[in-house]
Amino acid sequence: MQRQKTCTCNEFQALKIPCMHAIAAATRYKIRIDSLVDQCYSRTAYREAYSKIINPVVEYESIEILFSDSSVSELEINPPASRRPPGRPRKNRILSRGEFQMRVPKRRTVCSRCKGSGHNRATCKVAI
Ligand SMILES: [Zn+2]
Ligand SMILES: [Zn+2]
Numbered sequence: 001m002q003r004q005k006t007c008t009c010n011e012f013q014a015l016k017i018p019c020m021h022a023i024a025a026a027t028r029y030k031i032r033i034d035s036l037v038d039q040c041y042s043r044t045a046y047r048e049a050y051s052k053i054i055n056p057v058v059e060y061e062s063i064e065i066l067f068s069d070s071s072v073s074e075l076e077i078n079p080p081a082s083r084r085p086p087g088r089p090r091k092n093r094i095l096s097r098g099e100f101q102m103r104v105p106k107r108r109t110v111c112s113r114c115k116g117s118g119h120n121r122a123t124c125k126v127a128i
Helices: 011-015 020-028 043-049
Strands: none
C-alpha cells in the first residue's frame, strides 16, 4: 500500500474508500483508517458542493409547443414498449462494487412447547 491509497483489487482507487486489504494494512501499521478515506467524502466537500445556487437548465430550442386545436387529436401516444421478464423476480439486490453481503446469523427455532431447539410447537415430538 505504502500510503499511495491504491490496491491491486482496484476498489480503493475506484471508491476512494479503503478496501478490506487497505484496512488490514492500515491496522497493521497503526494508521487511522478514516484518514485514508478521500477528502471528497468530507463534510467540507459536501458543503462546498451545495454552497452555490443550482438553477434549472432550460433549452428553449428543444421544446416543441403543442397547440390545443388540431395537433393534439392527430397525436397518438402509445404506452412505452416494456415487457415483464420471464421468471420470478429476484429477491436479493445486486450488490454494488465494494459492497458485500453481511452474514446475518440464523435465528434458531425454539419450541414453545418443550423449549427445545430445531423444531417448533407444531412439529414437536417430545412427550410431555
Ligand atoms: Zn484491496
Ligand atoms: Zn418441542
